[in-house]
Amino acid sequence: MILNIIGTWLAAGLTIAIFSFLYKDNPLYKFAEHLYVGVSAGFGVIYVWAFDLKPMLIDRFVSEHGVERWILLVPAILGILMLTRWTEKFAYISRLPIAFTVGIGAGLGITGSVQGFLLPQMQATLLPLTTINNVILVIGVVTTILYFYFSHEFKGASNIILRVAIVFIMVSFGASFGYTVMARISLLIGRVFFLLSDWLHII
C-alpha cells in the first residue's frame, strides 16, 4: 500500500516534469528525459535475456540432445557476430548475420505481400459498378495508383486523372489528420485522468 503511494507520487512528479517542457526546456524535463532513455535501454537488455537468450537458446541447449542441441550454436554465433558492430576493426563480420536476417525478411516479404496484400486488395477492388460507392472506390484506387506512376507524363485531358487522384489523396490525408488529432488528445486525457484520479483523487 505504502509502495503504491510512493509510486503514484513518483509517477506524478515525472509526469509534471515532462509537462514542464510546455513552458520551456528546463532541468526538470532534461532529468526526466535522460532517466527515460536510461531505463528504456536497461529494459532492452532485460528483455533480450528473459525472452530471447534464456528460453530460446540456453534452456533449449540444456534440454535438447544430439544434433538439435549443437545446431543451436549457429544462431548463437550469428548473434554474437552481430555484436561485432561495436568494434570498427571487426564490424565487417556483422554482415553475415545481417545478411541472414535480411534474406529471411526479403523472402517472407515477397510471398506475404503478394498473397496477403496485393491479391486480396486487387480482388476487393474488382467490384461491379452498380452502386455509386463502388464507382467512387474503383475510381479512387485506380487514379491514386496512376498518380504515383512517374514513368509517363500526364498531359492535357489525361491530367484529369491526376486531379481526381489529388481529391482522394487530400480527403485521405484529412481523415488521417483528424484521427491523429483524436489519438493525441486521447493520450493527454489519459495522463490528466491519472493526475486527477490516481494522484489527487479529485475524480
Added chain:
Amino acid sequence: MKFWDRLGAIDRRIIYTVIGLAVIIPLVTKLTFPIRVSDTVRSAYHSIERLPAGSIVMISIDYDAASGPELQPMLIAVLRHCFKKDIKVILTGQWALGLPLGEIALNQVAAEYNKKYGVDYINIGYRPGYTALIVGIGRELRDFFSTDYKRVPIDSFAFMRRVHNYNDINLLVGLEAGATGDAWVLYAGARFGLKMFFGATGVSAPDLYPYLQAKQIEGILAGLQGAAEYETLVNEKGTGTLGMPTQSVVHGLIIIFIILGNLSYFVLRKKQK
C-alpha cells in the same frame, strides 16, 4: 486590422492553457455524452460474441505505454467480453515494452470474473522475431513459446495442450500502435486463414480500413472512441467512455481554433488585395 492580426497569431501558451482546461473541466464535472456504436466495432464485437464457450482467443499486445490511454481500455473491454463468455485467452505481443500492460489488465479483469491463470487464461510472453515469429507460430507454437512468461512449460496447462498453431485458435485480437497489424494480416491471416480484428490507435486505424473492406479482418476499434463503443456493447463503462466527453470538447475547441485562424487569414488576404 490589428484585431484580425491578433486573431491569427494567438500566443501558443494561451492555446496550451485553453487545451489543458478543456481536458480538465469535463473530467472534473463528469460531463456525459451518449456513445453511438459504429458498424466496424459492432462487427468486431460479434466476432467474439458468436464464439462458443471454451473457444480460444489470442490477444496480441502490439503497443506500449505511449499508446496505453487509447488501447488499454480496449484490452480491458475485450477481456471482459471473453471472460463473460468463458472464452480462453492467450496473451502475447510483438512489442516488448507493452507486455507488462497486458499483464496488468489480465490480472485486473481476471479477478473481476474469478478466472484462474492456466485454466482460463495464460500469458505466453514475448519473443523477438516479428514476421518470422508470426509465420513460425503457424506451424508450431512450442517452437517459440515452450514456456509461459514465468518459465512454466505451457503443456502444464490443460487447455494449452490442444493449442499447437493457428488452427487451434479461433480468433486473434491485435491491439495495434504501429504497423504490426499488417504483419498479422499478411502472414497469419492470408497464409494460415486466422480470423482477426484490430484495436488501433487513431494514428494507425485509417491504414487498416482497406483490410476491412477486403474482408481480411472482422472489424476495427479505432482510438478512444472505439474503446468507448466496445465498452457500451459489453455493458461495462471504462476509461474509454469516461474520456469521450472530454474528447468531444477538445475537438470542438480545435475546430474553433482552425476556424478563427482561417477567418483571420481570409480577412487579411482580402484587405491586402
Added chain:
Amino acid sequence: MRHQIPLIVVFITGVLLIVTFFIPHEPFGGLEQRFLIWYSIVAGFTMLLGLDSLTRYHLVKVRNQKSGWGYSIVLLLGLFLTLVLGFYSWAKYQSPFALGSPFMFLYTYVIIPLQATMFALLAFFIASAAYRAFRARTTEATLLLVAAVLIMLGRVPLGGWLWHRIVDLVDLIPGTHLAGLKNLEIFARINDWIMDIPQTAAKRGIFIGATLGGIVMSIRIILGIERSYISGS
C-alpha cells in the same frame, strides 16, 4: 569474399523462404521453421546494438565533464538500476513482469508515466499546429481541412450533439416536424462514409504502389543488385 559471402547467404535464405512457401513439406518445411527460429534468436541480439553507442557516448561525456554531464549520470544510473532490478526480479519471481516485483514497480511508476507523458505533449503541439498552419490556401488544402473537420466532428459524440441541436433549431420553424431526423446522425454517417470509401480507396492505391515497390526491392536484395545493407560496416 567480405562481400560475396553475405550476398550468397541472402540469396540462399531468400530463395529458400520463397520455395518453402510453395513446398511446405519436409525437408523444406522443417528447414524453414529452423531458419525462422534462428531469426528470432538473432533478432534479439540486434536489440543490444544501440546499447554500445549510447553508453559509450555518455561515459565519454561524464569523463570529460562536457556540458550536461550531470544528465548523463542520470541516464547511466537509470540504466544500471534497471539492470539490477530486472535481473533480481527475474531470479526471484521467475519473470521480470511478475506483479509485485521491483521491476514491475519501475515499469508502472517510471516507464509508463515517462513514455505516456512524452506522447501526451503532442496533443498541445498538434492543437497549436492546427491553429497556425491549417489554412485553406488552395483547393487541395481546403479539401484536406474540410475532411479533417468532418472527421473530428463525426468521430466523437460532439457530432451527434451538434446534429441534434441543428435539428432542434430547424424544428423551431413553425410547421416543421423534424425531430425524427435526429436518428440520421449525419456527422457520424459522413465520418463512416469518408473512412469506408474515399479514404480506403486512396490508402489502397498508395499501399499497392508501396507494396509493389517493396516486392521489387526484396527481389533486388535477394539477387544481390541492392547491397546497401552490407555497406558501411
